[in-house]
Amino acid sequence: MDGNTKTDGFRIPTSYESAVMGRRMLALTPLGTLATIFPDNDRGNLAQENRPASVAGMPHGLMEYISDCEDDDAGNPTLLAITIETSFKNIAAGSNVSLAVQWTPPHPPAKRIQSGGAHHHHHHQPPPRPLMDRLLSYFGFGGHHSCPYHHHPHGPHGPPGEEDDAPPHHHRRRRGNHDFAPYSAANLPRFSILGHIEYISGGDDLSKGEVGAKLASCFTKTHPDARYWLPGSRVHESHFARLVVEHVYWVGGFGDRAFIGWIPVGEWRNVTRQEWEDIRLPGEKKGWKEWAVKGQAAPVHNGDSDDL
Secondary structure, eight states: OOTTOEETTEEOOOHHHHHHHHHHHHHHOOEEEEEEEOOSOOHHHHHHHTOOGGGTTOEEEEEEEOBOOOTTOSOOOEEEEETTSHHHHHHHTTOOEEEEEEOOOSSOOSEEOOSSOOOOOOTTSOOOOOHHHHHHHHTTSOOGGGOGGGGSTTOTTOSTTOOEEOOOGGGSOEETTEEOOSSOGGGSOEEEEEEEEEEOTTTTOOSTTSHHHHHHHHHHHHOGGGGGGSTTOSSOOEEEEEEEEEEEEEEOSSTTTSOEEEEOHHHHHHOOHHHHHTEEOTTSSTTOBTTOSTTTSSOEETTSOOOO
16 A cells, blocks of 8 residues: 555555564564475475475475574574475575564553444343354354453443453453464564575684674574574584565555555665664553554654554
8 A cells, every 4th residue: 555645644654664663573573484385306305205296386384483683784584494494495496485474462452453333232132243253153263152352341342432451361262272362463564575595604603703603692592492403503404594585575454554565675675773673563562552543554663652
């Protein structure tokens, strides 16, 4: 959407403002989904892995540890490439890659998106079930009577025009032993980086003061368990690598308040550390409102109200 588009008096972020948010996400998010393509002629791995020949040319995506460890501030994610891993076998065979990253807020919203509008009904009739509850019930995820939001003093939907109060942790919807996300993931930013992998020169040298040592220190601050398979480990052969960003596709949330589209790679690379350190993403502070447009229209700067 056009960054100059306005909705209800609020401006949708530009692609550059979205790039700033994306660069902060990259710095703060430890996991992504790395996608590669299975090669056509890979007889060695077909036999070694008992890999079906029919997967040739098909995409393959798995969780990957990521970090932002290089000093050039170019926005290329840092990876610890384990050569035995299927993704890096595909890369060695010539596959390009994409990396999907989504923002997970550290704090649940104080106000939730409404699951349905307020309804007036006779006291002897049960209120109509909100659409979201009916959909959840249809797919076996509970429904109206199990919905924790019905503890709201104004009824299941809260006062007209307001969001539902966020439930406490122990009141979140559950299926079995698994919590549903206490926020609308569709309303939060995510992006996909497309590019290629380069091994970082000097990345295998973990001697004090060397490139590899600096990368290892940074990477293990985010992923302490990765120290067991750093370059030179007897566990696996590994190398520090960068995903060289060639294209960025961004979905900032719902389209009436967020930029959705391609971010020019030059904008992504030109974002400075100072710029992404000066903003805050939804849910970095407590008390945010996930449905409010205010604050969604542009990055929230440190010290500003976090009324998201």
